[in-house]
Amino acid sequence: MGSSKTPTKPAVLVVEDEPLLLMMALDLVEDAGFEPVEARNADEALEILQTRKDIRIVFTDIDMPGTMNGMRLAAMVRDRWPPIEIIIVSGHVKGGDVTLPPRSVFYSKPYDTSQITAQLHRMAALH
Amino acid sequence: MLDRLEALAAYDILNSPAEAEFDGIVQIATALCKTPVALISLVEADRQWFKARVGFEACETPISQSVCRHALSGTDLLVIPDLTADPRTRDNTLVTEEPHIRFYAGAPLITPDNVIIGSLCVIDTVPRPQGLEPEQREGLRALAAQVIVLFEARKLSQRKDDLFRRQKSLTANMRASANETLAAQEAGGIGTFEVDIASGILKPSPTFCRIFHVPVAASYPAAMLEAKIVSGDQGAQSNDSSRADASAALEVEYRIQTDLGIRWISRTASFVRDEAGRPVKMIGAVKDITIIKRAAARVQALLDLGDRLSHLTDTESMAMAAADLMAKALDATRAGFGIVNMAEETVVMQPEWTAPGVSSVVGLHHFRDYGSFINDLKIGNPVVIPDVTQDPRTSANAQALLDIDIRVLVNVPIMDQGRFSLVVFVHHNHPYAWSGEELAFLRSFGDRIQSAIARVHAEAEQQVLQRELGHRLKNTLAMVQAIAAQTLRPVKEREHVHAFERRLHALSSAHEILLERNWSSAPVVNVIDRTLDRLAVRDRVDVDGSPVTFGPKGTLSLSLVLHELATNAVKYGSLSGLNGRVAIGWHVEGRGDQAVFRFTWKESNGPLVAEPENKGFGSKLIRMGLAGTGGVDVRYEPSGLIVEMWALLSQLQQADF
Numbered sequence: 001m002g003s004s005k006t007p008t009k010p011a012v013l014v015v016e017d018e019p020l021l022l023m024m025a026l027d028l029v030e031d032a033g034f035e036p037v038e039a040r041n042a043d044e045a046l047e048i049l050q051t052r053k054d055i056r057i058v059f060t061d062i063d064m065p066g067t068m069n070g071m072r073l074a075a076m077v078r079d080r081w082p083p084i085e086i087i088i089v090s091g092h093v094k095g096g097d098v099t100l101p102p103r104s105v106f107y108s109k110p111y112d113t114s115q116i117t118a119q120l121h122r123m124a125a126l127h
Numbered sequence: 128m129l130d131r132l133e134a135l136a137a138y139d140i141l142n143s144p145a146e147a148e149f150d151g152i153v154q155i156a157t158a159l160c161k162t163p164v165a166l167i168s169l170v171e172a173d174r175q176w177f178k179a180r181v182g183f184e185a186c187e188t189p190i191s192q193s194v195c196r197h198a199l200s201g202t203d204l205l206v207i208p209d210l211t212a213d214p215r216t217r218d219n220t221l222v223t224e225e226p227h228i229r230f231y232a233g234a235p236l237i238t239p240d241n242v243i244i245g246s247l248c249v250i251d252t253v254p255r256p257q258g259l260e261p262e263q264r265e266g267l268r269a270l271a272a273q274v275i276v277l278f279e280a281r282k283l284s285q286r287k288d289d290l291f292r293r294q295k296s297l298t299a300n301m302r303a304s305a306n307e308t309l310a311a312q313e314a315g316g317i318g319t320f321e322v323d324i325a326s327g328i329l330k331p332s333p334t335f336c337r338i339f340h341v342p343v344a345a346s347y348p349a350a351m352l353e354a355k356i357v358s359g360d361q362g363a364q365s366n367d368s369s370r371a372d373a374s375a376a377l378e379v380e381y382r383i384q385t386d387l388g389i390r391w392i393s394r395t396a397s398f399v400r401d402e403a404g405r406p407v408k409m410i411g412a413v414k415d416i417t418i419i420k421r422a423a424a425r426v427q428a429l430l431d432l433g434d435r436l437s438h439l440t441d442t443e444s445m446a447m448a449a450a451d452l453m454a455k456a457l458d459a460t461r462a463g464f465g466i467v468n469m470a471e472e473t474v475v476m477q478p479e480w481t482a483p484g485v486s487s488v489v490g491l492h493h494f495r496d497y498g499s500f501i502n503d504l505k506i507g508n509p510v511v512i513p514d515v516t517q518d519p520r521t522s523a524n525a526q527a528l529l530d531i532d533i534r535v536l537v538n539v540p541i542m543d544q545g546r547f548s549l550v551v552f553v554h555h556n557h558p559y560a561w562s563g564e565e566l567a568f569l570r571s572f573g574d575r576i577q578s579a580i581a582r583v584h585a586e587a588e589q590q591v592l593q594r595e596l597g598h599r600l601k602n603t604l605a606m607v608q609a610i611a612a613q614t615l616r617p618v619k620e621r622e623h624v625h626a627f628e629r630r631l632h633a634l635s636s637a638h639e640i641l642l643e644r645n646w647s648s649a650p651v652v653n654v655i656d657r658t659l660d661r662l663a664v665r666d667r668v669d670v671d672g673s674p675v676t677f678g679p680k681g682t683l684s685l686s687l688v689l690h691e692l693a694t695n696a697v698k699y700g701s702l703s704g705l706n707g708r709v710a711i712g713w714h715v716e717g718r719g720d721q722a723v724f725r726f727t728w729k730e731s732n733g734p735l736v737a738e739p740e741n742k743g744f745g746s747k748l749i750r751m752g753l754a755g756t757g758g759v760d761v762r763y764e765p766s767g768l769i770v771e772m773w774a775l776l777s778q779l780q781q782a783d784f
Contacts, residue, residue: 018602018606018609020606020609020610020613021605021606021609023609023613024608024609024612024613027612027613027616091598091599091601091602091605092594092598092601108601108635108639109601109602109604109605110601110604110605110607110608110631110632110635111605112628112629112632112661113612113628114625
């Protein structure tokens with residue numbers, strides 16, 4: 001009682017190398033009521049994950065420059081930070097050759113922003 | 128001509144019933160030369176008779192109608208690109224009347240005594256100014272050679288059958304006359320034997336010993352000879368117990384392992400019984416039928432190859448299938464393929480097939496450790512080395528090859544974009560006498576593997592290219608979406624922004640469906656399912672229509688219109704309430720160029736609807752209908768909205784935009 005604390009917004013790490021798409025994704029995450037955190041590639045994303053402990057959801061593209069792509073990043077997140085939820089997007093059609101890590105979802109680009117918003121809310125509600 | 132008639136008589140083949148081996152050859156010839164007709168034509172004095180035929184009704188024709196008779200004078204292919212233009216054939220009634228044949232190519236059938244008895248020919252009903260491709264010419268010659276091999280084999284086996292029939296009558300005849308027969312059979316390459324059932328001792332004739340590759344001796348334990356039979360055929364032969372109760376099969380074929388590799392043996396036998404009817408002796412004859420067996424195996428392998436390659440789409444399984452078939456046809460001891468690094472001149476041998484007791488060569492090898500034959504492989508030439516100790520390309524390195532059980536080496540290079548990328552190999556661990564037919568077989572086999580794999584490569588490249596294009600297109604659409612999202616951020620009426628975004632998705636998912644089918648076509652039902660799924664209304668729509676496929680133009684048009692219809696239904700129409708439904712139906716009316724695709728969208732159980740006063744983009748798009756010539760009928764009935772659209776099917780199926 002007494003001291004009211006503003007509830008902190010859950011943080012979503014957006015990983016995207018294309019600036020325009022990154023901007024749109026950050027807006028989407030913010031409009032959905034989350035705190036957006038940006039990373040331009042998988043290496044940057046890993047650094048952030050190691051220092052910030054409040055990331056609840058990783059929202060990543062697949063095709064990115066750097067030492068690993070989004071699929072490897074997702075696999076590593078699932079391995080090292082099991083509680084974090086994962087959303088994967090790509091311009092590639094999802095085919096049999098794409099194996100998603102457990103508890104991750106895939107959306108094809110261009111994605112429907114309302115579907116992603118709903119997905120973020122569902123994932124946040126799990127915690 | 129007398130030579131020809133004599134040769135035909137010796138084969139005793141005229142008017143014989145159809146045989147699968149020859150039917151197979153004409154089938155291959157039509158496939159090879161891409162003609163509707165192929166014939167094995169034997170030319171008599173007054174007629175030509177067909178031993179096998181594809182695409183031709185009559186089993187013989189008068190000599191006056193024969194084109195093949197013109198092939199009897201030359202020793203190479205006779206190719207007539209346009210039969211109406213050639214003085215020898217322009218008056219032929221097969222040319223001037225039904226079936227109006229136009230193109231002819233025939234390879235002469237030449238017996239081992241150099242007599243031409245007819246031809247293996249292919250016929251088309253359209254002229255071919257260019258004649259045959261070089262590999263078709265080569266293939267046709269090789270198939271013609273196969274026909275003769277089979278004729279020879281047939282003759283041999285007929286002689287064998289005759290001899291065996293005589294052999295069977297032995298038991299009933301006097302022993303004295305049998306001796307004469309035996310002498311005759313020894314001369315004909317037939318070995319005879321007699322097994323004493325009680326002791327298990329076999330008395331062989333000298334020819335029997337030669338056929339079994341054992342020193343000539345008066346007797347052998349039967350079990351010792353039985354042990355020479357290869358493991359796969361063990362059980363076919365007789366043994367002590369099956370002889371004791373006379374249950375052994377009387378006519379069998381099996382393979383034996385000899386110093387010179389595997390040989391095929393045909394054996395026939397009968398039992399001699401005592402007065403009580405108990406079997407006391409088994410007597411019989413054996414013959415080496417390896418040549419006949421291999422000839423048949425080669426024809427079968429060529430047929431199987433075409434069949435197997437057409438079902439496979441990755442080069443490695445194709446290479447393995449080819450190696451497997453080659454090994455069977457040539458009684459090899461090892462077969463498989465390797466992945467080549469041309470710059471390093473190395474090959475990584477993949478898990479291969481080996482005969483029992485033969486080691487594996489899986490792993491990395493340097494070509495130069497085994498000789499200089501990589502020079503031939505690099506330029507795409509198959510390498511056939513009948514004995515590695517004798518061939519100049521390998522003799523200096525023979526020991527390295529012998530150490531890994533390679534005495535005979537066959538390598539067929541597979542090129543990928545001009546680079547030597549895979550090698551199909553067949554090895555024997557013993558010297559192997561190659562016949563001309565076998566070498567021709569190997570060349571033709573190699574050509575077929577190479578061309579089949581080249582086809583698969585071309586298809587794969589095209590797919591990669593299309594996937595890449597699709598990927599870029601989707602990324603571009605994503606960028607358009609991002610630009611619009613940024614530009615329209617200040618717009619207060621978010622509904623319009625969302626409508627734009629959803630239309631972009633409708634377009635994108637239409638592209639996605641097309642991409643899955645190589646950008647060529649999409650089944651109407653898939654387009655409908657995908658669009659409705661995306662809007663999460665699929666379970667409220669009844670879909671019923673015949674299987675119809677659209678081209679890219681029709682697919683995009685239908686996706687966009689359907690998106691608007693469904694969006695409107697969710698906002699204002701039957702899908703805005705809980706109980707409303709939609710029925711989608713379509714069918715094709717008429718045929719050919721005039722066929723019309725007719726599509727109906729029928730809402731029911733929704734709120735009362737009226738024609739909207741303001742026509743938005745969606746309504747306009749719906750009123751445009753499907754692509755091209757056609758029409759739209761929009762009716763706001765009390766039961767709900769009904770939209771009918773129709774368009775020429777040919778326009779909806781058009782391949783380009």
